[in-house]
Amino acid sequence: MSHPYVPRDLNLVDYAPNLLSQSTILAAYGLASLFVVSLIRVISGKVPKISKTDRWLMCWWAFTGLTHIILEGYFAFSPEFYKDKSGFYLAEVWKEYSKGDSRYAARDAGVVAVEGITAVLEGPASLLSVYAIATGKSYSYILQFAISLGQLYGTAVYFMTSYLEGDNFAASPYYYNLYYIGANASWVVIPSLIAIRCWKKICAAPQLQGQKKNKVR
């Protein structure tokens, strides 16, 4: 059975084609994400004195954290997802996404390393951010900053390695734009905004501004 991926000479023994349609796969992710965001919107409304921005940030961290843990976590530890014949949703997701970037099916080391770090470290840390914002923890900004920077670093490595290897991993311009560019754009724009916001909040803290005065060690 031949596969739909590019480069065409990619060798994927026992590849099994998608059983779910593209619209089913995307709709399931969209609806599940909408459910998570709506749920956190409602729950965050019960947090006393919480700002609008922080309520949206709680939604983002829940959404991105679950995406990292469930979707990317499955990929990181499932080298043979492309052989799945059962129609298992997470395998279907990555078979479909590989049309935009075949390095996923090909198990490219750079992609696996970045996804592994994202799933194992940034995923749980994102969920911790939901809790940290809700409870006003002092580490809330630095935690959000750290995860956002990790997401940006990962995305940078992801795009740069593809570019350096010839940027020829998409089955068509359609999949290139929708999956490779489109699906990753949020993880460039939103972490950048959050990192800038956290940087400003942290720099505005009075003790850090006056740090020269109370240095002891």
Add this chain to the structure above:
Amino acid sequence: MSHPYVPRDLNLVDYAPNLLSQSTILAAYGLASLFVVSLIRVISGKVPKISKTDRWLMCWWAFTGLTHIILEGYFAFSPEFYKDKSGFYLAEVWKEYSKGDSRYAARDAGVVAVEGITAVLEGPASLLSVYAIATGKSYSYILQFAISLGQLYGTAVYFMTSYLEGDNFAASPYYYNLYYIGANASWVVIPSLIAIRCWKKICAAPQLQGQKKNKVR
């Protein structure tokens, strides 16, 4: 001309062997580093009310910043360093280091991506840290935290991709331990310590501790 690198089937057309000896290459880097550290030790002594830790941190950021910009910057933009016949020091460094990790000579995309980010972003940011510490800027901790996290992420990708690809890039256990492990160990231990210190300092800032009380947006 055959090359000294592993895997042995790595194809390096026009490879030119090292002209400088290992001890010359290492001594030059060691002495240059010692000069930079000594210089910053002396200069930092003139900064009023500076702590011992901050003086050492200024030395570290100057050392690591110049390493990123000069050594790693040269590598990132010199795909054909292994062909150099002139004995140019920076080409000699990477020909020698490639004995510990041939992915440098082979122009592995993951290595080039990480080194590019390190040289272009983390290098100048490290030198900015020297200035930020000396002048007690409010962004000093968050800047040091950001760079340290970047160094740790880069080192994680560096080691993980090698592991995933079979960890067979060193010419011998001697080069593996000295270059691949030894030369990178500082960039695991020191950024970890700095990141933890900055995290604690930032969390200890009173405005961030009481952030729940003054949220507006």
